[in-house]
Amino acid sequence: MAHVSLQGVRKSFDSLEILHGIDCEIEDGEFIVILGPSGCGKSTLLRVIAGLETLSGGTVTIGEKIVNELEPADRDIAMVFQNYALYPHMTVYKNMAYSLKIRGLSKTEIEQRVQDAAKILELGDLLHRKPRQLSGGQRQRVAMGRCIVREPKVFLFDEPLSNLDAKLRVQMRFELRQLHESLKITSIYVTHDQVEAMTLADRLIVMDGGNAAQIGSPLEVYEQPMTKFVAGFIGSPAINFFNGKMSGDGSQVELVDSTCLSLGKNGLKKHGGSEVTLGIRPEDFKVVEDDQAMIHLQVDMVETLGADTLIHGHLGKIDTDFIVRLSGTHHLKRGIKLPLSVSPEKLHFFESQNGNRIQN
Amino acid sequence: MFPKPIEKSSEALQRTYKAILPIALFIWLLPLLAVMLTSIRSAGDINAGNYWGWPTEFNLINNYTDIFLNSKIGLYILNSFKVTIPTVLLTLTISCLTGYALAIYRFRVNMFLFFVFIAGNFVPFQILMVPVRDLSLQLGLYDTTTGLVLFHSAFQTGFCTLFMRNFMKALPFELIESARIDGISEFKIFRYIVLPLVRPALAALAVLIFTFIWNDYFWATVLVQGDHALPVTAGLQSLNGQWISQWQLVSAGSIIAAFPPVILFFLLQRHFIAGLTLGATKG
Numbered sequence: 001m002a003h004v005s006l007q008g009v010r011k012s013f014d015s016l017e018i019l020h021g022i023d024c025e026i027e028d029g030e031f032i033v034i035l036g037p038s039g040c041g042k043s044t045l046l047r048v049i050a051g052l053e054t055l056s057g058g059t060v061t062i063g064e065k066i067v068n069e070l071e072p073a074d075r076d077i078a079m080v081f082q083n084y085a086l087y088p089h090m091t092v093y094k095n096m097a098y099s100l101k102i103r104g105l106s107k108t109e110i111e112q113r114v115q116d117a118a119k120i121l122e123l124g125d126l127l128h129r130k131p132r133q134l135s136g137g138q139r140q141r142v143a144m145g146r147c148i149v150r151e152p153k154v155f156l157f158d159e160p161l162s163n164l165d166a167k168l169r170v171q172m173r174f175e176l177r178q179l180h181e182s183l184k185i186t187s188i189y190v191t192h193d194q195v196e197a198m199t200l201a202d203r204l205i206v207m208d209g210g211n212a213a214q215i216g217s218p219l220e221v222y223e224q225p226m227t228k229f230v231a232g233f234i235g236s237p238a239i240n241f242f243n244g245k246m247s248g249d250g251s252q253v254e255l256v257d258s259t260c261l262s263l264g265k266n267g268l269k270k271h272g273g274s275e276v277t278l279g280i281r282p283e284d285f286k287v288v289e290d291d292q293a294m295i296h297l298q299v300d301m302v303e304t305l306g307a308d309t310l311i312h313g314h315l316g317k318i319d320t321d322f323i324v325r326l327s328g329t330h331h332l333k334r335g336i337k338l339p340l341s342v343s344p345e346k347l348h349f350f351e352s353q354n355g356n357r358i359q360n
Numbered sequence: 361m362f363p364k365p366i367e368k369s370s371e372a373l374q375r376t377y378k379a380i381l382p383i384a385l386f387i388w389l390l391p392l393l394a395v396m397l398t399s400i401r402s403a404g405d406i407n408a409g410n411y412w413g414w415p416t417e418f419n420l421i422n423n424y425t426d427i428f429l430n431s432k433i434g435l436y437i438l439n440s441f442k443v444t445i446p447t448v449l450l451t452l453t454i455s456c457l458t459g460y461a462l463a464i465y466r467f468r469v470n471m472f473l474f475f476v477f478i479a480g481n482f483v484p485f486q487i488l489m490v491p492v493r494d495l496s497l498q499l500g501l502y503d504t505t506t507g508l509v510l511f512h513s514a515f516q517t518g519f520c521t522l523f524m525r526n527f528m529k530a531l532p533f534e535l536i537e538s539a540r541i542d543g544i545s546e547f548k549i550f551r552y553i554v555l556p557l558v559r560p561a562l563a564a565l566a567v568l569i570f571t572f573i574w575n576d577y578f579w580a581t582v583l584v585q586g587d588h589a590l591p592v593t594a595g596l597q598s599l600n601g602q603w604i605s606q607w608q609l610v611s612a613g614s615i616i617a618a619f620p621p622v623i624l625f626f627l628l629q630r631h632f633i634a635g636l637t638l639g640a641t642k643g
Contacts, residue, residue, distance in 0.1 A: 050537075050541060051541075052537050052540070052541075071540070072537075072540045072541040073540060073541065073542070073543035073544075074543075077541060078541065078542075079537075079538065079541050081534040081537070081538060082534075083532060083534055083640075083641035084534075084640070084641060085532060085534035085535045085537070085538035085640060085641065086639060086640055086641075087535065087539075087553055087640070088557065088637050088638060088639045088640040089556045089557060098542070098544070098552075099542035099543055099544065102542070102543055102544050102545075102548065103543060130639060131638075131639030131640060132638040132639030133639070134639065139639065146538075146542070150542070
């Protein structure tokens with residue numbers, strides 16, 4: 001159990017800088033998910049924390065100790081790899097027991113810990129099998145077991161569920177969360193899957209090109225994305241973006257096709273007259289009466305998913321695909337105009353120039 | 361699928377194939393057959409020029425006992441073992457260690473070192489005959505099995521390192537990282553995690569190197585003169601005296617000398633298994 005502190009963490013490979021200085025305080029017992037598209041540096045960040053990569057700048061602190069110069073073995077961490085990395089020639093029991101044996105624990109202590117972990121992970125019957133005799137989900141569990149028995153200060157997970165099929169992934173996700181509830185060990189989890197991130201995390205670090213674009217609870221990140229990138233990355237189907245111009249007094253915004261959206265009392269006076277990007281999440285739309293409509297969506301295609309209906313369309317002369325998600329089943333014909341409204345507080349504004357969020 | 365299975369070609373082609381295959385096999389094995397045949401002939405047959413015809417008498421037991429009674433083949437075979445076994449052990453030990461270092465560690469001159477090991481293979485060793493002989497004389501290793509062991513090891517390590525390095529490079533690197541995080545020392549990672557997984561490579565190399573050293577004639581004649589250190593390949597030559605050639609005995613000796621590598625191959629065969637790393641990763 002320990003808190004982890006990252007201060008100005010930088011990593012370069014030769015002249016290529018991957019991490020541009022990341023700051024984050026991870027509380028004791030917290031479950032932190034590092035989320036980002038491939039190539040954003042999330043795995044590198046994890047490997048830096050693990051000590052598998054050296055730092056190019058900044059400090060990593062685990063517990064009270066700065067671990068910059070420490071070998072991975074001396075950092076008191078355990079890591080689950082994307083491809084599990086089980087020792088293929090050892091049984092499940094030995095896989096879990098080996099590091100304990102190296103640490104010089106007594107036989108009874110090792111037996112105790114392995115049995116406990118096996119019980120938590122329901123591996124009891126498999127202890128004498130070799131990894132090749134296990135299914136993907138079971139191997140995954142052994143990899144976790146190998147970490148649990150160590151009782152480390154910090155758990156590191158590098159996309160541990162990405163090799164599992166969809167159903168198993170949901171199950172393991174649930175089990176991971178339960179495991180964390182019972183063990184309360186500080187965990188850092190890397191993924192590119194936002195559902196995993198949203199469901200597992202106490203807090204998210206959303207990474208964008210080697211920077212932490214936003215750090216916050218899943219709901220914070222979803223409801224108050226700090227940059228256009230975060231807004232676009234979180235949420236499925238993705239948020240709709242439009243370019244527009246704020247009116248002089250900041251009370252309404254005019255889109256490219258001269259549709260005007262009123263911001264009501266949430267007006268952004270300070271930003272009157274500026275070029276903005278407007279983001280509206282597909283699920284924030286309501287179908288309203290014609291005369292109350294903020295916008296009219298020209299319906300191009302309707303996808304009925306059962307619980308939800310996805311409506312693809314476009315706005316007047318603006319060509320960009322626009323997605324609206326309505327709950328329940330809606331039978332809509334192609335080409336009709338759907339009157340829609342969004343409550344003003346659900347509108348997200350970003351500066352056109354740098355993509356930063358605009359708020360009062 | 362390439363090559364196309366023979367079952368899928370035309371009837372005529374299949375028949376031709378089946379007819380030609382045994383003939384090709386026969387021609388290919390002819391030299392071996394000749395040696396076997398010679399080894400059971402009498403000296404008279406050979407002197408009369410009856411090399412390929414039916415032997416006038418079968419001297420199987422005679423020849424094979426003669427070679428043990430009338431030559432020092434027993435000593436020569438012992439010498440061969442004294443050279444081959446230490447060489448194989450030494451070479452495999454060194455090349456596992458160098459291979460591990462080159463495959464697992466990232467350091468500045470890694471690639472350069474690797475190329476040095478490979479480049480060594482391209483030097484034709486005949487060129488080195490005179491300097492190596494001089495060196496062994498100066499080191500007092502001339503005419504000893506130790507000398508042969510050391511020089512063979514030096515020459516084989518390059519290739520073996522290349523082989524082991526590439527095999528280890530193909531192991532999932534996460535295994536090593538995972539072990540490092542688990543706090544397992546580098547030597548234990550090498551000994552208890554990497555070595556068990558490169559067993560097939562070790563077995564293959566052992567057979568290869570054993571056969572190569574066992575069959576070596578060049579260094580055996582360059583570096584050794586006396587019977588006390590002469591391996592069987594060079595020793596057999598001494599059966600052909602200055603005036604008399606005893607080909608039937610040389611042949612019998614050759615057949616006997618060919619056995620150890622074959623036996624080793626069958627002994628190690630169960631280690632030639634693919635997929636030892638199955639289960640380490642998602643697979």
